[in-house]
Amino acid sequence: MVDRYFKISERGSTLPREIRGGFATFFAMAYIIVLNPIILGSAKDMYGHQLDNGQLVTATCVTAAFTTLLMGVIGNVPIALAAGLGVNSVVALQLAPRMSWPDAMGMVVLAGLVVMLLVATGLRERVMNAVPFGLRKAISIGIGLFIMLIGLVDSGFVTRIPDAAHTTVPLQLGSDGHLHGWPVLVFILGTLLTLALIVRKVPGAILISIVAMTALALIINAVTTVPSWGLTTPEWPGNPVATPDFGLIGEVSLFGGFGKVGVLTGILFVFTVLLSCFFDAMGTIMGVSDEAKLTNAQGEMPGINKVLFVDGLAVAAGGASSSSATTAFVESTAGVGEGARTGFANLVTGGLFTVALFLTPIATMVPSQAATPALLAVGFLILAGSVKDIDWADYTIAMPAFITMVMMPFTYSITNGIGMGFITFVLLRLAAGRGREVPVPMYVVSAVFAFYYLMPALGLV
Numbered sequence: 001m002v003d004r005y006f007k008i009s010e011r012g013s014t015l016p017r018e019i020r021g022g023f024a025t026f027f028a029m030a031y032i033i034v035l036n037p038i039i040l041g042s043a044k045d046m047y048g049h050q051l052d053n054g055q056l057v058t059a060t061c062v063t064a065a066f067t068t069l070l071m072g073v074i075g076n077v078p079i080a081l082a083a084g085l086g087v088n089s090v091v092a093l094q095l096a097p098r099m100s101w102p103d104a105m106g107m108v109v110l111a112g113l114v115v116m117l118l119v120a121t122g123l124r125e126r127v128m129n130a131v132p133f134g135l136r137k138a139i140s141i142g143i144g145l146f147i148m149l150i151g152l153v154d155s156g157f158v159t160r161i162p163d164a165a166h167t168t169v170p171l172q173l174g175s176d177g178h179l180h181g182w183p184v185l186v187f188i189l190g191t192l193l194t195l196a197l198i199v200r201k202v203p204g205a206i207l208i209s210i211v212a213m214t215a216l217a218l219i220i221n222a223v224t225t226v227p228s229w230g231l232t233t234p235e236w237p238g239n240p241v242a243t244p245d246f247g248l249i250g251e252v253s254l255f256g257g258f259g260k261v262g263v264l265t266g267i268l269f270v271f272t273v274l275l276s277c278f279f280d281a282m283g284t285i286m287g288v289s290d291e292a293k294l295t296n297a298q299g300e301m302p303g304i305n306k307v308l309f310v311d312g313l314a315v316a317a318g319g320a321s322s323s324s325a326t327t328a329f330v331e332s333t334a335g336v337g338e339g340a341r342t343g344f345a346n347l348v349t350g351g352l353f354t355v356a357l358f359l360t361p362i363a364t365m366v367p368s369q370a371a372t373p374a375l376l377a378v379g380f381l382i383l384a385g386s387v388k389d390i391d392w393a394d395y396t397i398a399m400p401a402f403i404t405m406v407m408m409p410f411t412y413s414i415t416n417g418i419g420m421g422f423i424t425f426v427l428l429r430l431a432a433g434r435g436r437e438v439p440v441p442m443y444v445v446s447a448v449f450a451f452y453y454l455m456p457a458l459g460l461v
Helices: 002-006 015-029 032-041 053-075 087-098 101-120 123-130 133-155 182-199 205-223 256-261 263-291 304-320 332-337 344-356 373-389 395-411 414-431 440-454
Strands: 081-083 158-160 171-173 326-328
Touching: 002 015, 015 205, 015 332, 015 344, 015 373, 032 053, 032 081, 032 087, 053 081, 053 304, 053 326, 053 344, 081 304, 087 101, 087 256, 087 263, 101 123, 101 256, 101 263, 101 304, 123 263, 123 304, 123 440, 133 158, 133 182, 133 263, 133 332, 133 373, 133 395, 133 414, 182 205, 182 373, 205 373, 256 263, 263 304, 263 326, 263 332, 263 373, 263 414, 263 440, 304 326, 332 373, 395 414, 414 440
Parallel strands: none
Antiparallel strands: 081 326, 158 171
8 A cells, every 4th residue: 555655666666765765865954953943043033032942943853844744645755845054044144133033934934825826826837847958957967066065065074264264265175175083084984985885786875874974973972082073963862852842833923024124125035035945946856856767758747736835835834833944955865866766755754853853862963974975975876867968069058057057056055056047048048049949937037036136236135
């Protein structure tokens, strides 16, 4: 019955692969349990109020568990969801300082309702289907490069050079131009182990590497002094059980923010959240589904409307729980790389987020240096599987594809990569006298992106 419902055999998968994939995805994105409360909890609203860290951890886990399970049961795709990075910064740094926290979260709920409306009217699917095949592949590749950079940065293998260094070079190797320290060694060994296991075609390669490197990190941290592991220290907790605090659930004011900032500014705030959620999720869904071989010959995914609707519902659910907008996570590719092809993997990932409600100390014990090698390996697999499908001889598609794939990692944003690629595609097709070949939705979306990029210059934000 389970096999038939989730189409596990039909998609060429097995139950053990789905379970391993669910575990791999959870460990690759478990950092959000710690990071989202840090981002939201460090900001103050216009009244000087800060959100409680313990309540934020609970809200983050509850929403991730609920929406991931929902995506698995309804959408039947191995795409996990949690509080979106980037959107939570918009909420914390742009919305909250000009209104109360319930007002800011109300804006997020409204953005989610608009997304669901777009899905119900078929407009969201129409936009996705209007994207040319070459750009679809470029989005997948860009996501692959993006998650590789995320892995390198989160592991400490690559770090940002502080502005105080007065250099035009933004990134460097290690913390000072050199590799040193136990955490980086764990990451290097994890990467080599992951790649070696993949080359040997060992089942569970990614998960084996994560578990092995976590065990090694625990031993290293116990026998030696490590100045910093970054966000997560691999240390067995004295008390592994934590009591969830649901105090933030439902603390939302849908329209209170408009009274604080005015109708026009309020609409622009909702639009900003909407645009980021819409296209971040679009890129992730397209990239993950393509990697999981869930798309047809035209690059379209059957049953996409169910997936898009759950994603819109997730945005609203994130606002309703005060954990910020919830969206599809690109780290789901870690589970796909492990063999996940169906929503059953989401049942595992969502179940682990549910367990994390009570075992947060254990869930947050896996250091990023043990989990991020999976992102490098999966990034390579995405790149290798998609780059050959782009028509590099047609510059009107090759150049926008190039812009799309490089701007995602270089601007640290999936949305920016998509927006700049779309605008470039439309302009080049017009310049080549091939404007009639551009689908109407591409013109509309490119105009929206152009307006979005011009908003600061127009004094609208």
